[in-house]
Amino acid sequence: MLALRHHGYWRALLALLLTLATGLIQAQPLVLTELPTGSLGTWASLLIEDGPPLGLGDAQTRQREGLFRKDNRAVLTYGIGSRPRWVHLELFNPTTESLPFRLVTGTTWTDQLKLFVVHDNRVTASWKTGDDYPKPLELTPGIGFTFTTSFAPGRSDLYLRVESIDPLVLPIKLMTEKQALSSERLVHYSYGFIYGFLIALLAYNGMLFIGLRKRSYLYYSLYLVSLILLNFAYTGHGSAWLWPDYPLLQRYMILFLMVLYGCCGLLFASRFLALAEHAPRVLRLVRLSAVSGLSLIALCIMAGSQLGAALVAFSFISLFTLGMVLLGILTIRHGRMAGRYFLVATLFGMVGAASTTLAVWGWLPFNSLTYHGLEYGAIIEATLLALALAHHYNEMTAKLSRITLSRDVLSTEVAERKQAEKMLRKSEESLKESQSIAGLGSYVLDIPTGRWKSSDVLDQLLGIDEAYERSLQGWVALTLPDDRSMIEDYFSNEGIGQDKELDKEYRILRHNDHTERWVHGLGKLEFDAQGNPVKMHGTIQDITERKQGETELRIAATAFESQEGMIITDANSVILRVNRAFTEITGYTAEDAVGQTPRLLKSGRHNVDFYAEMWESIKRTGSWQGEIWDRRKNGEIYPKWLTITAVKSDDGTITHYVGAHTDISSRKVAEDVIKRMAFYDPLTQLPNRRLLNDRLSQAMAASTRSGCYGALMFLDLDNFKQLNDTHGHRAGDLLLIEAANRLNHCMREMDTVARFGGDEFVVVLSDLTADKVESASQVEIVAEKIRITLSEPYLLNISHDGKADTTIEHHCTASIGVVMFIDHAGSQDDILKWADVAMYQAKEAGRNLIRFYDSTASEST
Ligand SMILES: Nc1nc2c(ncn2[C@@H]2O[C@H](COP(=O)(O)OP(=O)(O)OP(=O)(O)O)[C@@H](O)[C@H]2O)c(=O)[nH]1
Missing domain, CATH: 2.60.40.2380 (Immunoglobulin-like)
Incomplete structure (x- = not known):
């Protein structure tokens, strides 16, 4: 004052x-x-x-x-x-x-x-x-x-x-009346606009509050209500329209509403600027100011001091406008965007309020602008605060959407984590299961104490239970005595002393059934800060079956490299592997053969049916064996004894073929020799008597079948003995060989020339004609040809031990007995006997003759 x-x-x-x-x-x-x-x-x-x-x-x-x-x-x-x-x-x-x-x-x-x-x-x-x-x-x-x-x-x-x-x-x-009316109209329009604007703003924010339930909108609406009421009061609308009969009310209403307006403003600001959250002390100060203002004005009103009330109201409103600006600055200093709008808004409000206050106090020139500053400022402030609120709402919405997004992300992460945990559990179970299937147990060994922990699978593998002593001694007891030193060495110096990881294959003795098993032990060391090994984490896997398999493989590998030629193909007969014997027999190296098929070895001696039969047998019985002619790399054709075995999987599908063969060329040769020895005369290489019997029987059968005559000639060299006696046995042999050759040359392929013994030969002619006379005529021609051929002189080159060879010319003839046969007219022996009889007839008749056996006359013709 x-x-x-x-x-x-x-x-x-x-x-x-x-x-x-x-x-x-x-x-x-x-x-x-x-x-x-x-x-x-x-x-x-x-x-x-x-x-x-x-x-x-x-x-x-x-x-x-x-x-x-x-x-x-x-x-x-x-x-x-x-x-x-x-x-x-x-x-x-x-x-x-x-x-x-x-x-x-x-x-x-x-x-x-x-x-x-x-x-x-x-x-x-x-x-x-x-x-x-x-x-x-x-x-x-x-x-x-x-x-x-x-x-x-x-x-x-x-x-x-x-x-x-x-x-x-x-x-x-x-x-003038006209000027007054125009002025009044302008004023009324202005207030119409101001109230319209403020009421629209109020309605809008009121609805926002009802819709969004945000207290900022409620406080802002209250702030607008207080502003409208205050304006209504001091413009005289209140006392003219609302409370004309209550001058006392009018006296204090403006002042009270000024304080109320400030309090509503502070209430809104506190909420809008989130003072409770960011500046609780300032909030307390703001509340204290509001309560003080309300209390003081109430006191003044109750005391009936209009002057006091006016001072309180004007001081409060001045402090309020200043306070609002300070709150805006404070919020900006806290880095909040909302504070900028707020500050600008309150600055307008403050300038406007200050303008009106100073104008009515007489400290500013009084004019329309200064006098209505409060209203202008309030409108601008209210508008900007509404914008601030909208911005704040945007911020909140963005924050909310960020929160929603974070919540979504979080819930996705939670779901993913749950899924991951589920998968982890699943994979742990699978791991356990696969460890169990693989016989893979795990352990953790505490090196200083020698104590160890084992997984369930390891317990099963070792044949131990919960009660088993899991100490170093316990472990040693499980290791096969022969292999203990290997493990002890590792722990003493070789491994752990050099920080190596454990990687050993050794045998254990299962605790419960004392069976021996092969295991593969792996271990990784863990060190303390000083670098000393303190723990070992590792696995032990049962490799018994693998070891057995390896042994079997070794045996198989040794067997594979046997004397027999071995060939392994896949199901499509593509050669996968051959052994050394194969290369030795065929001449093809592994490089030559692998990737090819056994057709590489084909000799061309067997027809398609042969191979079809072979494969049919393999398919039906799983194997085939037999003699087969193949061709070596050098082109030589050779016989071999081949065994093909199909390798089948558990479901019966053929996966491989194994072929084992032996070269039977030498055996074949030996067989031939034996055969020749059994059926051929070693001196003349002509069929012997045994083979003759066979051929004669065939010829007789053929004659029976065809109804054609066959013939048998019995030949005996004349005076052969003399040659032996004169020039030695060797000369006799040479003559026999030459005679045999001449006989062979006289005969058809289908006919048989055999040496019957000594200087006797037998010739069998088959498939003559059905006519006996004609057949006899043909035979006679042949016999005559033979007789003449054999009677040709022989040049015999005779070698002598330690002396030079000598060549002699020798004359020799043969006596020939002939028997015609058809349809089992007699037995083989009969035929031979009859021929022999005929031959003797020829001999008796003077030698170098041909005689036909006549069964009826028993004399030669
Ligand atoms: N060099 C040689 N002589 C043999 C062989 N086998 C038998 N001889 C002889 O052949 C002779 C056969 O004689 P014979 O047929 O009985 O008499 P031959 O002198 O031919 O008189 P004929 O038959 O009556 O004309 C015997 O002296 C046998 O020792 C042989 O393989 N080599």
Whole structure:
């Protein structure tokens, strides 16, 4: 208050100086036909009441005494708790008629206003109004008090007494009816717009609150309600329309609503800026301020101190606007975008409120802009706060969507993790199962103590149970004595001393059934900080079957490299492997043969049927064996004894073929020799008597079949003995050989020439004709040919031991006995006997003759 008064003195002094400076100019009355636009404060003179209230007469007297002083401001503003004062305005109507005018003065909150129009020392019009009175007269909401009056020609004096504890603001305007209406219309439109805008904003945010249930919107709506109510109150709409009968309410309503407006603003700001979260101490301060403001105003109202209430309200609203700006700055410093909008909004609000406050306090020039600053600022502030709220909502939505996204990601991760855990469990089970199938057990050995832990599979493998002593001794006991040193060596120096990993194959003795098993032990060392091995993690796998398999393989490999030629093909007969014996027999190396098929060895001696039969047998019985002729790499054809065996899988599918063969060339040769020895005469190489019997039997059978005659000739060389006796046995042999050759040359392929013994030969002719005479004639021709051929001289080259060979010419003939046979007329022996008889007949007849056996006459023909 002191400060206010202090300022008031300065202003008075300033006004006095200005009055003195401009006094001459404004000593003239205000000519009503030449009215300036705007407020007429500079034309007025003032008198402050020091003592008890003055009446009009007192004021007129003081005016005449020159006690009224000029203020020299268009709008007279004197702040809160100003002393009542009188204002005098001298008016002059230069016309001859009364001029009607609309006088606008005071603000809507002016407590008391008295107005007198004096003409010719007569009061022509007077009013008493103000918001201290119920149903205040001539109150135009949004404008002030407006009085319609007429000024008679000549001079009129306007006396105005004004009293207000609220900020005393005194615009004085004289307008024609037309000007007044236009001005009022503008004001009404403006308020229509302002309220429309604010109410729309309120409705919108109210609905947002109902829809979104966000308290920021509720507090913002409350803030708007308080702003609208405050505006409604101080523009006079309240006292004109809502509470005209309650001047007491009007007196405190503006002030209370100012505090309430500030509190709602703080409430909204606290929520919007999330002070509870980011600045709890500031929130406490804000709450304290709000509660203090409300308490103080309530106290003032209850104490009936309008001045106190006005001071509280104006101080509070000033601090509030400043506080809002500070809150905005604080929030920006916390790095929140919402704070920027808020700060800009509150700055507008603050500037607007400050403008109005300072204008009505008289610290700023009073004009439409400054006076309505609070409204403009509030509208801009409310708009920007709505934008801030929208931005905040966007931020929240983005945050929410981020949270939703994170939640989705999280739930996906959880699902994935669950899936991974499930898969892990599954794979652990599979691992256990596969370890069990593979006979793979695992262990962990504590090296310093020698204690170990084993998996279930390892326990099964070792044949131990829970109670088994899992110590070093326990382990040694499980190892086969012969292999213990291998493991002991590793743990003593060879391995662990050199930090090597364990990798050994050794045998164990199962604890429960004392069976021997082969195992493969692996172990990985774990070291302490000093580098000493402290643990070993490892696996032990049962490899008994593999070991057995390896042994069998070794045996098989040895067997494979046997004397027999071996060949292994796949199911498509493609050669996979051959052994050394194969190469030795065939001449083909492994490189030559692998990838080929056994057709490589084909001799061409066997026809398609042979091979078809062979494969049919393999398919049916799984094997085939027999003699087969193949061709060596060098082209030589050789016989071999081949055994082919099909290798089948468990399901019976043929997977491989194994062929084993032996070269039987030499055996074949031996067989031939034996055969020759058994059936051929070693000297002449002619069939012997045994083979003759066979051939004769065939010829006889053929004769029976065909009904054609066959013939048998019995030949005996004449006087052969002499040669032997004269030139030695060797010469006799040579003659026999030559005679045999000559016989062979005389005969057809189909005929048989045999050596019967000594110097006797037998010739069998088959398939002659069915006619006996004709056949006999053919035989005779042959026999004659033989006789003549054999009678040719023989040149015999005789070798002598240690002497030179000698060649002799020898003459020799043969006696020939012939038997014709057909359809088993006699047995083989009979035929031979008959031929022999005929031959003897020839001998007896003189030798070198041919005789046919005649069964009826038993004589030669
Ligand atoms: N060099 C030789 N002589 C044989 C062989 N086998 C038998 N001889 C002899 O052949 C002779 C056969 O004699 P014979 O047929 O009885 O008498 P021959 O002198 O031919 O008189 P004829 O038959 O009456 O004309 C005997 O002296 C046998 O020792 C043989 O393989 N080599």
